[in-house]
Amino acid sequence: MGGRPSAVRQIRELLMSRSTVQTSTDDEPVGPIRFGNFELDLVRFELRRDGQPVPIEPRTFDLLTFLARNIGRTVTRDEIFSEIWHDRIVSDAALSSQIKAARRALGDDGNSQQIIATVHGRGFRLRRQLVPGGADAAEPLPGGRTGMPTLVVLPCTSLDQDGRGRVMAQGLTEDIITALARNRWLRVIPRSTAFALERSSDDLAEIARSAGADYLVASSVRRDGNRVRITVQLIDTRDMRCLWSEAFDRDMTDIFELQEEIARLVSARLATELGIAEQQRAARQTRKNLGAWELYQLGSIEFYRFTGESNRRCQRLMRQAIQQDPEFGSPYARLAYAMILEMVYFDGERDEARLDEALNLALRGLDHDDQDANSLFALGRVRLARCEYELAIDALDEALRLNPCLALSHCGLGDSLAYEGRIEEAIGRFQTAIELSPHDPFRWAFMSYRSLAHLFGGEFQEAASWARRATQVPNAHYWANANLVSALGHLGDRRQADEAISALLRMRPDFTRRFAAERLFYVKNPEQLEVFLEGLKRAGIA
Incomplete structure (x- = not known):
């Protein structure tokens, strides 16, 4: 492509010249380029949908024209930089911004990619669209549908x-x-x-x-x-x-x-079932040409397994999804939360650099969609891990304002309220989460966090009951067992405490009070932490 002027620029220069204007040439036709129900008028420099003009910036028009001239072919980033910016040095963010603007003009977005597809590690492709009234079939999506449902x-x-x-x-x-x-x-x-x-x-x-x-x-x-x-x-x-x-x-x-x-x-409940259905659909896809949405869903499958190894796989898949489509906000949020869970539940190192990276990822997710309740939920959990308690509650309150049906946000807010000593409010939030999504993949945490709130409130029988329920969920984490051990320690039930300790140590053989104190670094009130540790001690945890 070299430094050749763009097709649109050539046409503009041709129209401005005193020579006779050619309406078409063999290699650079200036008639409208049509795809689907859109057409690009290269004389009027106008994008039309069903005959009606669509507002579009000149550079975005140039980009869309270049993609349309290469419809069905993946054009590389280097080709686009050469064609649209004439080899001037510009950032990847500038290209991402123009792609986003082009998708917006076409009624597309980075999640669905129904018209402009991101090709991982390569560039972008304008899909061959079904022309209304025509005989052409729409371009098949590799591995089935890609993008959000x-x-x-x-x-x-x-x-x-x-x-x-x-x-x-x-x-x-x-x-x-x-x-x-x-x-x-x-x-x-x-x-x-x-x-x-x-x-x-x-x-x-x-x-x-x-x-x-x-x-x-x-x-x-x-x-x-x-x-x-x-x-x-x-x-x-x-x-x-x-x-x-x-x-x-x-x-x-x-x-x-x-x-x-x-x-x-x-x-x-539909959101929960749809999430599971989308994860299953992604798991059935061939591993070739997976889009950002499918990578995100595969990462979510790993996220909900709640093991150290699956957490690391989740993080890798979320980073791949971000690389595939930097404009897709959800992987940023899930990656940020997975990093926090690794520090709390698994063997990830807690340090300021990782906490800063998690915060940056959560904020980048919101940069792409500041109305996404899931991203605000992740931000709230990151803020809590950073011991920014009021900011955590603010983020979760905003998440629930945007989507009061999101069970995760009710749970997250309940957890933050518990550390503030607002036990009754916290328990109400956990109950709401359980009622909203009784089959949620995260439901063990709804119950486990609730048991911890009861523990902080001195309600040891309730704490044991909810912790026991949490341990019976198939993907429950060993911290639910730890909560049960602490509650039983306070109750003085030696027989059940011994059984609970055996189950806990099968899952985490090196679990000690010191380990628990290190992992509960985000607990605000030292007295609450002491209640938890004292229960472990009474139960017989070293």
């Missing part, structure tokens, strides 16, 4: 003969859509589109195809006197298989409170 919520059906449930059904549909849309990693089809699709077809598979949805949510309302039953299903559109279904039976009191409660529960 799309979901459509069908209008809730009223099963009442007299139609009394119709108003509730309509309101419930809107509330569920609103609640689900707070999950920034999920593309939710707007209500108006969902209603139009539902009216146009009775076939769920056809609705899913028309919407381009990966998942469908179908629901119904049935009233009987003062009782109401709301049933919700999550359907995978690939095979129309029901992934999750639940019925909620309630008394009719305040219809708005009822709709809000059900929408919160449905959103939280």
Whole structure:
């Protein structure tokens, strides 16, 4: 490519010259370049979608034109630097900014990459898009769909003969859509589109195809006197298989409170089930040409195994996802939190440099999307590990303002409140987390952190009960066993304490009171730490 002027620049110079303007040449046609429902007018320097102009900056237009001239081919970063910046020295951030602007103009983003794909270690590619009314097939995505999933919520059906449930059904549909849309990693089809699709077809598979949805949510309302039953299903559109279904039976009191409660529960539980489904989908993909979304999901699988080795694998996969797509914010947040967990739960060294890196990663995630509740949750946990207690609570409060259905944030806030001595508030947050997401991959921690709060409050029987429940979750970490040992030590139950110690030492043979004190470096109140350590001592931990 060398220092050759860009195609757009050549056209501009040609139009400004006094010579006769050529409307086309063999190698550099100046007619509109069309892809999908877009066209680039190289004479007017205009991007149009369905015939309507789309605002776009000149350099972004140049970049998009270069990608369009090479549609279907991966163009390297070096080629783009040469073509668009004419070999001037510019940062990778400048290119990332232009790619982000081009995607925004096309209604694309770095998560879905439906139009502009990032090719790991290579560059970028404008996908061959399906032309409306044409015969060309859309470009197949390597290894299946890449990018964040799309979901459509069908209008809730009223099963009442007299139609009394119709108003509730309509309101419930809107509330569920609103609640689900707070999950920034999920593309939710707007209500108006969902209603139009539902009216146009009775076939769920056809609705899913028309919407381009990966998942469908179908629901119904049935009233009987003062009782109401709301049933919700999550359907995978690939095979129309029901992934999750639940019925909620309630008394009719305040219809708005009822709709809000059900929408919160449905959103939280659907988010958990969708997260698991996306992880399973990524695990089935071939390892070639994995996108940032798939790498993030594979890393999340490792994250939830809660072992030292899986934590390190998670960190590697998150770094690969960031390298694949630096504009995708979620891997930054998960990597930051994984680093903190390594210091607390595993064998990672706690030092200021690693704490600073974790903070920087969490903040970079928010730089890409400051409305992402998951990133704010991670920031709150990083702040706690840095003993920045008020900042931790502030971040988690903001996370819950953005998405009150996120069980993790309720748990994280409860943990921070416990260290402030606000035990009753903390326990309420843990209870909310458990109710919102009873099958959450992190549910052992909801119970384990709650047991610690009861322990700090001197409620040793409750502490033992919740710690025991936590240990029964398959992926529970050994710290749940440690909480149980401490609670039983305070209760003076020697037989159960001996059994709990045996289970703890099978998982962590070198567990001692000194080890526990070193790993609980973030506990604010020395008296709380002493309560925990004293329970271990009474139980017989050296």
